[in-house]
Amino acid sequence: MPLASLVKVPLALAVLENIRRGALDPASRLQIPPGRISTAGPTGITRFQHVADIAVEDALLLAVTLSDNAAADALFQLIPPAEVSALLAQWDLSSIIVRDTLTALTQTPAETLAPHDTDLAHSLAIERSTSGGGHRLEQFDLSRTNAGTARGLVDLLDVVWTALSPTETRLSRGRSPIEPWVAERLRNLMSANVHRHRLAPDFASDASRWSSKTGTQLNLRHEIGAVEHADGSVIAVAALTESRVAASVQPGAEAVMAGVARQLHDHLRSGSHAFSRTSR
Secondary structure, X not given: OEOHHHHHHHHHHHHHHHHXXXXXXXXXXXXXXXXXXXXXXXXXXXXXXXXXXXXXXXXXHHHHHHOOHHHHHHHHHHOOHHHHHHHHHHOOXXXXXXXXXXXXXXXXXXXXXXXXXXXXXXXXXXHOEOOOOOEOOHHHOOOOOOEOOHHHHHHHHHHHHOOOOOOOOXXXXXXXXXXXXXXXXXXXXXXXXXXXXXXXXXXXXXXXXXXXXXXXXXXXXXXXEEEEEOOOEEEEEEEEEEOOOOOOOOHHHHHHHHHHHHHHHHHHHHOOOOEEOOOO
C-alpha cells in the first residue's frame, strides 16, 4: 500500500545512520521554506508563513514526532530517496520502496478543492484505483509512490527494537543490521509521537510504552509501532487501512483500527509469540 507519512521512518533511519557515520552534522543549519498549507492535517513548518532556520537534528524531531512534511522534505534534500532505498536494501528491508519526497502528499485534490468539496477528493482516491495497483492520483499509484507492506514494516520495527547491543541476537535472522545508537534514537523519537488518537488509546498505559508513527493520506489511515510491556515483552504492530467512505473525519475507522490491532496483540500476548529483550 502507499506509505503516506510512514515513509518518514525509513528516512529517519537514513538520517541517523549518516549522523552516526559522521557524514551529516546534526547541528548544521537548514533554511526551510514555509509550506503555507491551510488545509486540515499538515503540521509544523508545513503550515509556517515564513522561512525557518533549524538544525538537522531538530528537523528530524519535527518530521517524526509531528509528521512535518516540510521538515521531512528538507531532510530528503540531504538524503535523497535513492540513498534511503539503498540503505534499506543493505539492511534487508527492500520490500519498503522509497521513490519520492513528501511534496506530492500535499498536491492532492484536497488542497485545490474548496473545503466543502473534500468528499470529492476522497471519492477520487477511492474510485480511481485499478486491480493492478495503479491509480489516477500519483500518491496512490503503487508504481510511482512510496509503498510497502505490513510485513515489511514489521520487519523494520523488528530490526529497530532488537538492535540492543553488539552481543545480543535477534530471534530469526541473527544480529540486527541497525547500529544500536541509531535504533535507540529512532525508538526515542517514535515514543514522542504526538499523534495519539489512533492506536495509542488501546496500547499506552502505566505498564507499557507505545512508540509509533502514523500515516494519513485522504482515505488512507496507517499506523506502525511497538508496545513495550513492563515484563520485557515487545509486540510490533502495523495497521494499514483504506476506507471506502468519502469523508475526511472518520472516528469510527480509527476505533476499528485500534480494536482489531488490540485483538491481534492480545492473541499474540496470550501465547508464546512475543519476544522478550531479556529472554530472547
